[in-house]
Amino acid sequence: xxxxxxxxxxxxxxxxxxxxxxxxxxxxxxxxxxxxxxxxxxxxxxxxxxxxxxxxxxxxxxxxxxxxxxxxxxxxxxxxxxxxxxxxxxxxxxxxxxxxxxxxxxxxxxxxxxxxxxxxxxxxxxxxxxxxxxxxxxxxxxxxxxxxxxxxxxxxxxxxxxxxxxxxxxxxxxxxxxxxxxxxxxxxxxxxxxxxxxxxxxxxxxxxxxxxxxxxxxxxxxxxxxxxxxxxxxxxxxxxxxxxxxxxxxxxxxxxxxxxxxxxxxxxxxxxxxxxxxxxxxxxxxxxxxxxxxxxxxxxxxxxxxxxxxxxxxxxxxxxxxxxxxxxxxxxxxxxxxxxxxxxxxxxxxxxxxxxxxxxxxxxxxxxxxxxxxxxxxxxxxxxxxxxxxxxxxxxxxxxxxxxxxxxxxxxxxxxxxxxxx
Amino acid sequence: xxxxxxxxxxxxxxxxxxxxxxxxxxxxxxxxxxxxxxxxxxxxxxxxxxxxxxxxxxxxxxxxxxxxxxxxxxxxxxxxxxxxxxxxxxxxxxxxxxxxxxxxxxxxxxxxxxxxxxxxxxxxxxxxxxxxxxxxxxxxxxxxxxxxxxxxxxxxxxxxxxxxxxxxxxxxxxxxxxxxxxxxxxxxxxxxxxxxxxxxxxxxxxxxxxxxxxxxxxxxxxxxxxxxxxxxxxxxxxxxxxxxxxxxxxxxxxxxxxxxxxxxxxxxxxxxxxxxxxxxxxxxxxxxxxxxxxxxxxxxxxxxxxxxxxxxxxxxxxxxxxxxxxxxxxxxxxxxxxxxxxxxxxxxxxxxxxxxxxxxxxxxxxxxxxxxxxxxxxxxxxxxxxxxxxxxxxxxxxxxxxxxxxxxxxxxxxxxxxxxxxxxxxxxxxxxxxxxxxxxxxxxxxxxxxxxxxxxxxx
Ligand SMILES: Cc1cc2nc3c(=O)[nH]c(=O)nc-3n(C[C@H](O)[C@H](O)[C@H](O)COP(=O)(O)OP(=O)(O)OC[C@H]3O[C@@H](n4cnc5c(N)ncnc54)[C@H](O)[C@@H]3O)c2cc1C
Ligand code: SF4
Ligand code: SF4
Numbered sequence: 001x002x003x004x005x006x007x008x009x010x011x012x013x014x015x016x017x018x019x020x021x022x023x024x025x026x027x028x029x030x031x032x033x034x035x036x037x038x039x040x041x042x043x044x045x046x047x048x049x050x051x052x053x054x055x056x057x058x059x060x061x062x063x064x065x066x067x068x069x070x071x072x073x074x075x076x077x078x079x080x081x082x083x084x085x086x087x088x089x090x091x092x093x094x095x096x097x098x099x100x101x102x103x104x105x106x107x108x109x110x111x112x113x114x115x116x117x118x119x120x121x122x123x124x125x126x127x128x129x130x131x132x133x134x135x136x137x138x139x140x141x142x143x144x145x146x147x148x149x150x151x152x153x154x155x156x157x158x159x160x161x162x163x164x165x166x167x168x169x170x171x172x173x174x175x176x177x178x179x180x181x182x183x184x185x186x187x188x189x190x191x192x193x194x195x196x197x198x199x200x201x202x203x204x205x206x207x208x209x210x211x212x213x214x215x216x217x218x219x220x221x222x223x224x225x226x227x228x229x230x231x232x233x234x235x236x237x238x239x240x241x242x243x244x245x246x247x248x249x250x251x252x253x254x255x256x257x258x259x260x261x262x263x264x265x266x267x268x269x270x271x272x273x274x275x276x277x278x279x280x281x282x283x284x285x286x287x288x289x290x291x292x293x294x295x296x297x298x299x300x301x302x303x304x305x306x307x308x309x310x311x312x313x314x315x316x317x318x319x320x321x322x323x324x325x326x327x328x329x330x331x332x333x334x335x336x337x338x339x340x341x342x343x344x345x346x347x348x349x350x351x352x353x354x355x356x357x358x359x360x361x362x363x364x365x366x367x368x369x370x371x372x373x374x375x376x377x378x379x380x381x382x383x384x385x386x387x388x389x390x391x392x393x394x395x396x397x398x399x400x401x402x403x404x405x406x407x408x409x410x411x412x413x414x415x416x417x418x419x420x421x422x
Numbered sequence: 423x424x425x426x427x428x429x430x431x432x433x434x435x436x437x438x439x440x441x442x443x444x445x446x447x448x449x450x451x452x453x454x455x456x457x458x459x460x461x462x463x464x465x466x467x468x469x470x471x472x473x474x475x476x477x478x479x480x481x482x483x484x485x486x487x488x489x490x491x492x493x494x495x496x497x498x499x500x501x502x503x504x505x506x507x508x509x510x511x512x513x514x515x516x517x518x519x520x521x522x523x524x525x526x527x528x529x530x531x532x533x534x535x536x537x538x539x540x541x542x543x544x545x546x547x548x549x550x551x552x553x554x555x556x557x558x559x560x561x562x563x564x565x566x567x568x569x570x571x572x573x574x575x576x577x578x579x580x581x582x583x584x585x586x587x588x589x590x591x592x593x594x595x596x597x598x599x600x601x602x603x604x605x606x607x608x609x610x611x612x613x614x615x616x617x618x619x620x621x622x623x624x625x626x627x628x629x630x631x632x633x634x635x636x637x638x639x640x641x642x643x644x645x646x647x648x649x650x651x652x653x654x655x656x657x658x659x660x661x662x663x664x665x666x667x668x669x670x671x672x673x674x675x676x677x678x679x680x681x682x683x684x685x686x687x688x689x690x691x692x693x694x695x696x697x698x699x700x701x702x703x704x705x706x707x708x709x710x711x712x713x714x715x716x717x718x719x720x721x722x723x724x725x726x727x728x729x730x731x732x733x734x735x736x737x738x739x740x741x742x743x744x745x746x747x748x749x750x751x752x753x754x755x756x757x758x759x760x761x762x763x764x765x766x767x768x769x770x771x772x773x774x775x776x777x778x779x780x781x782x783x784x785x786x787x788x789x790x791x792x793x794x795x796x797x798x799x800x801x802x803x804x805x806x807x808x809x810x811x812x813x814x815x816x817x818x819x820x821x822x823x824x825x826x827x828x829x830x831x832x833x834x835x836x837x838x839x840x841x842x843x844x845x846x847x848x849x850x851x852x853x854x855x856x857x858x859x860x861x862x863x864x865x866x867x868x869x870x871x872x873x874x875x876x877x878x879x880x881x
Contacts, residue, residue: 018753019455021496021560025538034468034514034534035442036450036495045453046446060446077559079750081686 006093006233007051014051016082017044023074023084028356028374029067037064040074040084047091057098065091067367069360070229072327089270092231164188164197165218172204172214180213185250187243187264189257190222191395196416199395203256203291203418210299219246225263228270230362237277240267244284253287254294256418258394261290262328290325291418292393296334303341307422313344318387320378320401321354322394335393335417342420350381359400375404382412390414424464424508428485432467432509435477440468440515451492451510452503455557457758458808459500459843463490463510470515472590472598472629479627480596482509482873489594490875491623493534493562497569498761499842501622505877511627513564519543520630527635528587528604533564533628549635552579555838556746564628569840570620574671574702577796579636581838583619588632591618594625594869604632617864622840623875625868641707643714644700644738647721648728652676652697652791656771659699659795661724663768667713671702672796673745679792682751689744692728699795700741748792756805758814760821764828765799765837777827778802785816799837825851841879849880
C-alpha cells in the first residue's frame with residue numbers, strides 16, 4: 001500500500017518552492033544536463049505530484065530522484081529556503097517502500113559483482129559487515145558507496161590490510177598519564193575503518209596527546225549515510241539505534257569524517273518515525289562533533305601552536321569544502337583557520353571551494369560519467385590555485401579527489417587535514 | 423499525442439538524446455514561474471543549432487504542431503507553458519557566449535545563455551549588460567528578449583529593448599532571418615527587430631542576439647531611506663528624479679515585506695517603518711558622492727524620517743539581498759499570490775499606493791507592495807488561497823480594481839512580465855480593438871498556421 005508516510009512528512013518543505021528556478025544556477029547536475037528533471041525545482045514538483053497521487057513510483061522517477069548529489073547547493077541558495085534534500089530523501093524512501101529494496105540492492109550487485117577484484121574485496125568487507133546486517137537479507141545488501149564504486153575504471157583506494165576496528169583498543173588514556181580533561185567517543189566511519197585506518201589512529205593520537213581520553217566502542221557501526229540517503233530508512237533506523245546504544249556512555253562523539261558527523265547529527269532530521277525516536281535522535285545530535293569543530297571550538301586549539309609535519313613544510317595548500325561540512329554543518333571557517341594559522345604552509349583559497357566534488361555517495365556509482373564532469377570543474381579550481389596539496393576533511397571527498405587528480409594527471413596530492421599536523 | 427513518425431523525425435533533427443517523451447519529463451515542462459498555469463507538452467526538444475531549429479519549425483509547420491519556446495522557465499505570466507500541447511523547444515543547450523567585442527561594446531550570444539553567466543563573463547572584461555531582471559540566476563537571454571525584461575537598474579539604463587542591436591530569428595515557417603545589425607544607429611526600412619522584443623515567443627524563435635554593453639561604472643553607493651508613510655515614499659521617487667539626480671536603482675519595500683524579510687533573515691531593516699526606499703547611484707566616484715548627498719537633501723525635504731548611507735559594500739549588499747528576498751517573503755506567506763505587474767507613470771505612484779491600501783480595507787485582503795518604484799513598476803501583491811473560494815473571490819475583485827486604477831492613472835497592465843496567459847483577460851481594457859486587430863494581423867503574417875506559442879496574449 002502506498003501510504004506515502006515519508007513524503008507526507010516533508011510536504012510542508014515541498015510546498016515552500018515557488019518555482020523561481022534560481023536553483024538551476026547552483027545545481028551541479030543541472031549545470032551538466034540542462035534539463036528540468038535534473039534541478040531541484042523539477043524534482044520537487046514531481047515529488048509534490050507523487051504526494052497528490054498524480055505521479056507513480058516509476059523507474060524513471062527513481063532515476064530522476066537518484067540523480068541528486070544531495071549537495072544542498074540548491075538549498076542554501078533557495079530564496080524560499082526549500083529543503084530539497086529532505087524531499088529527495090523522502091521520495092527515495094517511498095521508492096524503496098514501493099519497489100522494495102531491489103531499488104537499492106540491484107545496483108550494488110549489478111555494478112560490483114561483475115568485477116572480480118572488487119568481489120574479492122567485497123568478501124572481506126562482507127565479513128566485516130556480517131555482524132551488522134540481518135542474515136536473511138544477505139550480508140552485502142548495503143555497502144558504503146565508495147566501495148560500491150569499485151570497478152568502473154576509477155582509481156580506487158586500496159582496502160586496508162588491517163581494518164581500524166581490528167587495531168583499536170577500547171580505551172585510550174591521555175598520553176601524559178594525568179587525569180583526562182575530557183572523555184570522548186571516537187566514531188570511526190567506514191572509510192576510515194576500511195581504507196584510512198592510520199587516519200583514525202592519528203586522530204586518536206592527536207587527542208590523547210592533548211589530555212583527552214578516547215573510547216572506541218566496538219559495537220559502533222556504519223553511520224548509515226549510504227543507506228538512508230538511498231531511501232532505506234528501515235536499515236537506517238537500525239543503524240541509528242545501534243550507534244546510539246554503542247555510544248550511550250559518552251557525552252561527546254567525534255569523528256574525522258565530515259559525512260559521518262553530518263549523518264549522525266541528521267538522524268533527527270530524516271529518520272524519526274515517532275516522538276520517542278525524534279527525542280533520542282535529537283539528543284544524539286547534540287553529542288556529535290566533527291573533527292574540525294571539535295579541534296577549534298571544543299579543544300580550543302590555537303592553529304599557530306600546532307606543529308606542521310616536516311614533509312609539508314614550504315608547501316602551498318588549498319582547501320576543499322565537503323558538502324557535508326559547509327552546507328550540512330556550517331563548518332568552513334575552522335579548517336581555514338587551521339590551514340592559515342599553521343606555520344610553514346602557504347594557504348590559497350580555490351575558486352568555488354564549496355563546489356561539490358561530484359561524489360555524492362551512491363550518485364557516483366550510478367552516474368560515474370556525471371561525477372567525472374562535475375569533478376572536472378573542481379579540478380579547474382584546484383589547478384587555478386597552483387597548490388601542491390589539496391586538503392579536506394571527508395574521506396569520501398578524498399577518494400573522489402584522488403581519482404580525478406590522477407585521471408587529469410595533475411601533480412597535487414590530496415590529504416585529510418589531520419594528516420598535516422603532528 | 424504526436425505521431426510516432428513526428429517523434430522519429432524530431433530525433434533525427436536534434437539527436438535522440440535531445441528529445442524527451444517520458445511522462446515525468448513532460449510533467450517537468452508543464453510549468454513556469456507561475457502557480458496556476460500548468461499544461462504538459464507532448465514532447466520536449468533541445469536543439470543545439472539554428473539549422474536544427476529551422477528544420478524543426480518546418481516540420482511543425484507542415485504538421486501544424488504547436489511549438490512553445492522555453493528558456494529558463496522563470497517567467498511569471500504562463501508564457502512558456504505549452505498551452506495547446508505539442509513541442510516545447512527548450513534552448514538551454516544553446517548556451518554559448520559566441521563573442522565579447524570590447525572595442526564595440528557588444529556581445530554575441532546564443533539564446534540559452536543564462537544572464538548571470540553572461541554577467542560573470544562580461545565582468546572579467548570590465549563590461550556589463552544593464553538590464554537586470556531579478557531572476558538573473560535562471561533567466562536566459564532568449565526569454566529576457568522575448569519578455570523585454572527589466573530590473574531595478576532600468577531607472578537609469580532602461581530595459582532590454584534598448585540593448586538589443588541585432589537578432590537572428592527562425593520564423594514559424596522555418597526561414598532564418600537576421601534583423602537589426604551591430605551598429606547603434608540603424609534606419610533601414612521598418613524596425614522589425616523590435617517586434618520580436620516582447621513578442622513572448624509568439625512570432626519566432628530567437629536563435630542569436632547581438633547585445634549592447636556598457637563599461638562597469640567604477641563606483642556605487644547605496645542609500646536606504648525610511649518613511650513613516652508609504653505614499654510619501656512613492657513621492658520620494660519622483661522628487662529625487664525631478665530634482666536632477668538619476669540613481670541607477672530606486673526600489674521600494676513596504677512595512678509588511680520588511681517584517682517578513684526580517685523574520686526570514688534579520689538584516690537590520692527598520693521594522694516599524696511604513697516603507698523604505700533603496701537608492702543606488704553608480705558612476706565615477708566623485709559624482710556618486712555628490713549624487714548621494716543630493717538624494718539625502720531631497721528626501722529629507724520631502725518627508726523621509728531617516729536616512730542610512732551604506733558604509734561599505736557589505737552593508738550595501740545586505741540591503742540588496744533583502745530586496746531580492748522580498749519576492750520569496752511574499753510567496754512564502756500565502757498559498758496563492760497575485761503578483762501584480764502594473765506600472766504607472768512615476769508621478770502617480772502615491773495614488774496607486776493609496777488605492778492599494780484602500781482596496782485592502784474594502785475587500786479585507788492583504789495587499790503588499792514591493793517594487794521597482796523607480797520606474798513606476800510597483801508589484802503590488804495580493805495574498806490569497808485559491809482553495810478558499812470566498813477569499814479568492816475578494817482577491818480577484820481587488821486585483822481587478824488595481825488594474826483598472828493603474829490604467830486610469832495612465833499606466834499599463836504589465837511592466838515587465840508580459841501578458842502570456844495570466845493577463846489575457848485584461849488586454850482589452852488596455853488596448854484599442856484596432857490595435858489588437860493589428861497585432862493579430864502581424865501574428866498571422868509571421869505565423870500563418872498559428873503554431874508559435876499559440877493560446878498566448880489573446881483570449
Ligand atoms: C523571482 C523572479 C523574479 C523576477 N524578476 C523579474 C524582473 O525583475 N524583471 C523582469 O522583467 N522579469 C522578472 N521575472 C520574470 C522572468 O524572469 C523574465 O520574464 C525572464 O525574462 C524570463 O526568462 P526565461 O529564460 O526564464 O524565459 P521563459 O520563462 O522560458 O520564457 C519566457 C517567454 O519567452 C519566450 N522565449 C524564451 N526563449 C525564447 C527564444 N529563444 N525565442 C523566442 N521566445 C522565447 C517563451 O516562449 C515565453 O513566452 C522574474 C521572475 C521570477 C520568478
Ligand atoms: S530556488 Fe527554491 S523556490 Fe526557487 S525553484 Fe528552486 S527550490 Fe523552488
Ligand atoms: S542537492 Fe545538489 S544535486 Fe541535488 S538538486 Fe540540489 S543542487 Fe542539485
